[in-house]
Amino acid sequence: MPLSASLEQRLLPGVLSVPSDELLRWLHARNEPPYRVKQIRRWILLRRASSFEQMTDLPVRLRAELAAHFRVLGTELREVANTTDGTSKLLVGLVDGRAVECVLMRTEDRRTVCVSTQVGCAMGCVFCASGLEGVERNLEPYEILEQFLHATRLLGPQERLTHAVIMGMGEPLANLNNLLAALEVVCSRDGLGLSRRRVTISTVGLPAAIRRLADLGVQYHLAISLHAPTDTLRNQIVPVNRKVGVEELVAAGDYYFEKTGRQVTYEYVLLKGINDTIDCARRLAELLRGRSVHINLIPYNPVESLNFETPSPHRVRQFTDYLRSRGFVVHVRRTKGREISAACGQLRLRHKRGQAAASPHNATAQSASPGN
Ligand code: SF4
Incomplete structure (x- = not known):
């Protein structure tokens, strides 16, 4: 049976997925x-073209x-x-x-995109929707790149992306x-x-890869998702920790700072009654003592079907104040998009499970993904 024109079109590769040497040969021919x-x-x-027809400095025959x-674009x-x-x-x-999923966040002076690197995630953090069904595959370079391009195309003609966080689905x-x-x-x-x-x-913490990134000497900012100050607690909520351990992870963070000169950020999702106690804050301060680091606290953004809750604002303040009293620079990440629900991975999950509602206002958005 012949393929329909639209299906044929969908099966064509995106031009950015074609290696440059292959495209050169294609053009040469x-x-x-x-x-x-x-x-x-x-x-x-740069010019955000959505069709070859728009590429007016190419010959008409070549455009066709x-x-x-x-x-x-190979993605849609x-x-x-x-x-x-x-x-x-x-x-x-x-x-x-x-x-x-990817997310575009607009503030007065920033246009930040948060992108995914894998379909699903193998890390299995117990509070995260992205890891609920494991990892399916890695994204190709063009599939990561095109998330930036889709986000850019939502901006006005004079607007540019100013920041990016690699903190979506996947490790x-x-x-x-x-x-x-x-x-x-x-x-x-x-x-x-x-x-x-x-x-x-942003990484949940693969020390060998952190060291490799450090050795490349590139100036990316590194955020380590710690979420717990002890192995006992971290093993429960970030299962990959059983192979790693917080001491080794923090040592890898130190190595990154030594090699790149860039301060490392430690991310910490606050889960009510689990890792939000003053005792946890004290242990976190001990673990990071003497280091020039940023700490980002992220009050948990609830995920349907998962049994975790957001701590009260009072508890978040106590936790924050304790760390600040120990001399740390602490930010509390503001959660956006509550009115259309919660955290990283849920929009995809709903689609996958056939629950996607017709209105986009029933979908999800966030700026405080616990993703990584
Ligand atoms: S929090 Fe990050 S590393 Fe953990 S399961 Fe979710 S996407 Fe994976």
């Missing part, structure tokens, strides 16, 4: 000069050929959920029918090569031109 690669990429990355062989924006506080949550469809350091390849484009002058210092890679 059509007697086109090598600089066409740059032109095409500029149109997609491109459209017959490729799509502009399936849904956008907006909140009144300027957050948009995007569900990005992949060519194999799977989907990942970034478990897909480090593909992440670094995507960030090369994001941070290059021919790409999106984002400063590496404004990109935060």
Whole structure:
């Protein structure tokens, strides 16, 4: 049976998924000069083109050929959920029918995107929707890159992304090569031109990969999702800790600081009655004592079907005050998007389970994903 035109179109590769040398050969076979690669990429990355037809400095015949062989983007924006506080949550469809989430957050002076690096997650943090069904696969570099592009296309013509956090679905350091390849484009002058210092890679803690990243000497900001100050507690809520241990993780963080000169941030999701006690704050202060680090406290953002609760504002304040009294720089991350529900991974989960409601206002958005 012949494929329908739209299905045929969906099966075409996105042009950014094609390696440059392969695209060069493809162009060469059509007697086109090598600089066409740059032109095409500029149109997609900088000028936000959504069709080859828009690429007006390419010959008409070439535009038609491109459209017959490729799509502009290999992923598709399936849904956008907006909140009144300027957050948009995007569900990005992949060519194999799977989907990942990314989030665009707008504040007065920042346009920040939070992207995913894997479909699902193998780390199994007990409070997180992204890890509920394990990991399905790593994202390809172009699938990571295109999340930035979908977010950029929601901005006004004069707006640019200013910051990025690699904190969506998946463990970034478990897909480090593909992440670094995507960030090369994001941070290059021919790409999106984002400063590496404004990109935060957030990890639940794979010490060997942290050290590898440190040895590369790149200036990405590192955030380590600690969530508990002792092995006993961390083993329960971040199962990967059983193979790692908090001491080894903090030592890897120290190594990153030594090698890059960049202060490490420790992320700590506050779960009511579990890790939000003053005793936990005291142990956290002991663990990080003498280090020049930032601590980000994230009051838990509830996930449907998971039995964890957000601590009271009073408890969050007590925890924060204790750490500050010990000389730490502490931020409490503001949770956005409460009115359309909660945390990382839920939009995808609802789609997967066929529960996605027709209105995007029933979907989710957040800025305080416990993802990593
Ligand atoms: S919190 Fe991060 S590392 Fe943990 S399961 Fe969720 S996505 Fe994975």
